[in-house]
Amino acid sequence: xxxxxxxxxxxxxxxxxxxxxxxxxxxxxxxxxxxxxxxxxxxxxxxxxxxxxxxxxxxxxxxxxxxxxxxxxxxxxxxxxxxxxxxxxxxxxxxxxxxxxxxxxxxxxxxxxxxxxxxxxxxxxxxxxxxxxxxxxxxxxxxxxxxxxxxxxxxxxxxxxxxxxxxxxxxxxxxxxxxxxxxxxxxxxxxxxxxxxxxxxxxxxxxxxx
Amino acid sequence: xxxxxxxxxxxxxxxxxxxxxxxxxxxxxxxxxxxxxxxxxxxxxxxxxxxxxxxxxxxxxxxxxxxxxxxxxxxxxxxxxxxxxxxxxxxxxxxxxxxxxxxxxxxxxxxxxxxxxxxxxxxxxxxxxxxxxxxxxxxxxxxxxxxxxxxxxxxxxxxxxxxxxxxxxxxxxxxxxxxxxxxxxxxxxxxxxxxxxxxxxxxxxxxxxx
Numbered sequence: 001x002x003x004x005x006x007x008x009x010x011x012x013x014x015x016x017x018x019x020x021x022x023x024x025x026x027x028x029x030x031x032x033x034x035x036x037x038x039x040x041x042x043x044x045x046x047x048x049x050x051x052x053x054x055x056x057x058x059x060x061x062x063x064x065x066x067x068x069x070x071x072x073x074x075x076x077x078x079x080x081x082x083x084x085x086x087x088x089x090x091x092x093x094x095x096x097x098x099x100x101x102x103x104x105x106x107x108x109x110x111x112x113x114x115x116x117x118x119x120x121x122x123x124x125x126x127x128x129x130x131x132x133x134x135x136x137x138x139x140x141x142x143x144x145x146x147x148x149x150x151x152x153x154x155x156x157x158x159x160x161x162x163x164x165x166x167x168x169x170x171x172x173x174x175x176x177x178x179x180x181x182x183x184x185x186x187x188x189x190x191x192x193x194x195x196x197x198x199x200x201x202x203x204x205x206x207x208x209x210x
Numbered sequence: 211x212x213x214x215x216x217x218x219x220x221x222x223x224x225x226x227x228x229x230x231x232x233x234x235x236x237x238x239x240x241x242x243x244x245x246x247x248x249x250x251x252x253x254x255x256x257x258x259x260x261x262x263x264x265x266x267x268x269x270x271x272x273x274x275x276x277x278x279x280x281x282x283x284x285x286x287x288x289x290x291x292x293x294x295x296x297x298x299x300x301x302x303x304x305x306x307x308x309x310x311x312x313x314x315x316x317x318x319x320x321x322x323x324x325x326x327x328x329x330x331x332x333x334x335x336x337x338x339x340x341x342x343x344x345x346x347x348x349x350x351x352x353x354x355x356x357x358x359x360x361x362x363x364x365x366x367x368x369x370x371x372x373x374x375x376x377x378x379x380x381x382x383x384x385x386x387x388x389x390x391x392x393x394x395x396x397x398x399x400x401x402x403x404x405x406x407x408x409x410x411x412x413x414x415x416x417x418x419x420x
Contacts, residue, residue: 008335042335070354073337093334097362099351107351110338111362112322112330120322120330124303125218125252127283128320141309141317141374144280152307152321156366159373163365164351 001202002033004056005075005194006040006049008093010175014195024048037198039063039074063201067105078197079173080105086169088193089161091176097164111160114176117153134179158183211412212243214266215285215404216250216259218303220385224405234258247408249273249284273411277315288407289383290315296379298403299371301386307374321370324386327363344389368393 003014010021015033024045029052036056040046049056060074065081073096079088080098088098091113098108112120114132121128133150138158142148157180161170165184172181173193181189190196213224220231223243234255239262246266250256259266270284275291282290283306289298290308298308301323308318322330324342331338343360348368352358367390371380375394382391383403391399400406 041337068353069358071337094331094338095362096358107353108358109352109361109365110331110355110358111366112327112334116330116334117322119333120326121304121320123329124322124326127251127281128304142319143278143317145320148306148318148320151319152305152370155319155373156321156370159369160362160366163369 002036003195003198004036004038004049005078005198006038006042006045007075008042008045011045011049012194014192014198017192019191019195027052029053037202039078039194039198041073041075059198059201062205063197065105066103067107069105069107072105072108075194076108078194078201079171081197081200082190082193083169083171086171087161087165088171088173089177089180090194091172091174091180095157095174095176095180097161099164099168109160109164111157114153114157114179117149121149212246213405213408214246214248214259215288215408216248216252216255217285218252218255221255221259222404224402224408227402229401229405237262239263247412249288249404249408251283251285269408269411272415273407275315276313277317279315279317282315282318285404286318288404288411289381291407291410292403293379293381296381297371297375298381298383299387299390300404301382301384301390305367305384305386305390307371309374309378319370319374321367324363324367324389327359331359 005012011024012021027048036053037059038056039059063077065077076096076098079090080100083100084103086100090096093113095111095113099106118132130146133146136147136150142151170184170187172187172189178189181187215222221234222231237258246263247269248266249269273287275287286306286308289300290310293310294313296310300306303323305321305323309316328342340356343356346357346360348365352361380394380397382397382399388399391397
């Protein structure tokens, strides 16, 4: 059984503890990847998957989470299902921050992904172009444009996660999850958080006799 | 005497305490606006100004600030020159945050402007489109996508300003300066901070016998 998490940039796959990503346009048919279950936040990328794997099953209708949030993405539901108490940070094209307490979702917020900050700066002015300095230190104020941009992006992301997490356990996933986890002592980094929630959903369904 | 602050989006003018903005493409010749002094962060927009007002004088070479920062924009230098001790937030297409102490510039950082967050979210996914909710409250976690995006953008900006300002006096300027100042008790909002620094520079030059 293969799981697929369709994001805004990539299709992420999971098989037997192994995780990998593929560009939607480069997807190729492989019978060994069946049966396949998926969740998606992109209708456009889902079309690519279903053209190559028409038998893939959408898990979203079976993903139940105790929440008052309207419009919570299937990937966020899945990641939250894997954590009964804690704060889940999924850092990809967007950075989502969700709060779980006693298996209940208390709400969450969204920041642009790290890559998007770079793009946004370039869109404001060509003077603000170039790669961010991800090794920036927070213990001194920046003394040049590149550091000023990097400090702004990173510090604002880290402070927002801190303010939401307070003393709760932090779980990081997504492409930049490993990088961001380094700013938080005791944080857990888990590439397969979304997939664990999907597996739990499948187990619940089977347990329920479906 | 008229002053002009050329930003990435608009040309901002100052005359006798009055401040107004014009799109570069809509600028029209008016002899009453002479003599004119300008600072600029956009070569492209500067061309528009100099086509209509070729006699306008660039103040940048005369703007001296005690700083180790390399590449500090002329508008930031001007705004900093108006504040001997405090933190200056200029909130336009970009949000710049600069720290002054005993007339010395200690460094600064840059965040995307509020409008850019909206653009950035839309670029990630059409699901994340729409106007931000600028009336968002920070006392509860967001329960829908629009609030989650608004909370992310605003909270991250406010926390970054707070962390840099600590107990220092805060000065807000720029198009979103008035809006952001509301989040900080005792903050000063001043549309003409950049122009005050330009006036100070001109006075210094005259005092120096130029």
